[in-house]
Amino acid sequence: MASKRVSVIVIGASHAGLAVSHKLLRQAPKASITLINPSDEYYFNISAPRFLVKPRSLLPNQYLYNISETFSEYPSGSFTFVKGLVTKIDYSNKSVLVATSEKSTTESDVISILFDYLVIASGSTTPATLGQGSLKLPFKATPFEDTRKAISEAQKKLEVAKRIVIGGAGPLGVELAGELAEASAEKIITLVSKSSSLLEGATETVKRTAESLLRRKNVEILKNVTVDQVQEDPETKSWMVTLSNGRIITADQYISTTGVIPNNKFIPTSFLNHDGWVNVDERLRVVEDGTSRSDTYAVGDITCLPYRLLSRVPLQGATIASNIAADIAQDARIATYSADAQKKMMVVPVGQSTGTGHLGRWTLCGFLVWLFKGKDFLTYKAPKFLRGKE
Numbered sequence: 001m002a003s004k005r006v007s008v009i010v011i012g013a014s015h016a017g018l019a020v021s022h023k024l025l026r027q028a029p030k031a032s033i034t035l036i037n038p039s040d041e042y043y044f045n046i047s048a049p050r051f052l053v054k055p056r057s058l059l060p061n062q063y064l065y066n067i068s069e070t071f072s073e074y075p076s077g078s079f080t081f082v083k084g085l086v087t088k089i090d091y092s093n094k095s096v097l098v099a100t101s102e103k104s105t106t107e108s109d110v111i112s113i114l115f116d117y118l119v120i121a122s123g124s125t126t127p128a129t130l131g132q133g134s135l136k137l138p139f140k141a142t143p144f145e146d147t148r149k150a151i152s153e154a155q156k157k158l159e160v161a162k163r164i165v166i167g168g169a170g171p172l173g174v175e176l177a178g179e180l181a182e183a184s185a186e187k188i189i190t191l192v193s194k195s196s197s198l199l200e201g202a203t204e205t206v207k208r209t210a211e212s213l214l215r216r217k218n219v220e221i222l223k224n225v226t227v228d229q230v231q232e233d234p235e236t237k238s239w240m241v242t243l244s245n246g247r248i249i250t251a252d253q254y255i256s257t258t259g260v261i262p263n264n265k266f267i268p269t270s271f272l273n274h275d276g277w278v279n280v281d282e283r284l285r286v287v288e289d290g291t292s293r294s295d296t297y298a299v300g301d302i303t304c305l306p307y308r309l310l311s312r313v314p315l316q317g318a319t320i321a322s323n324i325a326a327d328i329a330q331d332a333r334i335a336t337y338s339a340d341a342q343k344k345m346m347v348v349p350v351g352q353s354t355g356t357g358h359l360g361r362w363t364l365c366g367f368l369v370w371l372f373k374g375k376d377f378l379t380y381k382a383p384k385f386l387r388g389k390e
């Protein structure tokens, strides 16, 4: 007689949820995985600075992929994809409630799924993604929103905008400034940095190189300045950007590249730290009121771990898959994850052909940045992340 399958629910099918699902399917033949996501497409958001600004540089099939197709290799019964949004976790019967449409009102629109193990991979969003105090740009997918439509609308707005202000000079702000300045010589770009340099956290050489590459592309750089207020005129749709140095810029578009917002509405508050991120221990088990749960894990941006980066996801995914697989097999082996043990890296293209960055203490020259990321904004790696092979 076949032994009973162990039910694992994974919430969120972006980089982190996909990594855990694939790795677990390869390691735990007794696991039956249900992956839940509001869209049936995987969105490789990493390349957004390139294709939002230069629509013809990358094709949609390089950054949008069908999720279910990539699971066809596994035995039947081992994987199910559910298109929907988890609205509640109920530990009284170990289930999640899933809304299958945006306005799920009738009982048939809300389904309940039972689990033995739960993995929370619901990630984060940004103010710009939601259009909060910024031009609305799909830096992440938004539940039940048509990502293709959001991309196309954003591309059109960026194409016609001449005067653009970017708030925030981290990697995303620098990448966007480089792409915009290169897209058209008629665009006038201002990049606002609250600190005395660009790319806070990078090495001094990398900070200086980013600044000089952008200045060569005629990007105006304001340092030690914050954006105090932004206002969009409802009629003209232009933006009034008030800076801390007293200057007011009227721009066709204002883009905020700062802020991360946890996708945590459905998560019990007892799992969250004071900023709304899920507390985890070194095995990536969720910590509730100081005690690690044996049935719930969290991975990727939604965790309290530092450095919310794609480059952190594969190792975290492998850690959780190993721990759940070992638990199912009643194997005492334990995998642990340390954010500090992972080498720090930053790779920032500044336009198509150059950029800057570092791997640990090694500075990357413009050619290496182009080779690793700038040439197609890492889309060559998207199929690997989609299949959990990174």
Ligand SMILES: Cc1cc2nc3c(=O)[nH]c(=O)nc-3n(C[C@H](O)[C@H](O)[C@H](O)COP(=O)(O)OP(=O)(O)OC[C@H]3O[C@@H](n4cnc5c(N)ncnc54)[C@H](O)[C@@H]3O)c2cc1C
Binding pocket: 011, 012, 013, 014, 015, 016, 017, 036, 037, 038, 039, 045, 046, 047, 048, 049, 084, 085, 086, 087, 121, 122, 123, 124, 125, 126, 139, 140, 141, 142, 143, 172, 263, 266, 299, 300, 301, 302, 308, 309, 310, 311, 312, 313
């Ligand atoms: C524009 C941009 C560029 C970036 N570039 C880089 C880079 O070059 N290098 C790098 O290392 N990192 C980069 N990052 C960071 C990287 O995008 C994140 O670290 C990564 O997306 C984290 O993946 P995740 O799967 O944890 O979360 P997310 O990508 O946020 O995905 C979460 C998923 O969960 C789904 N979800 C949310 N709520 C629910 C729910 N209630 N029920 C079901 N599903 C739900 C969402 O729809 C989504 O599909 C970039 C970020 C941005 C915004």
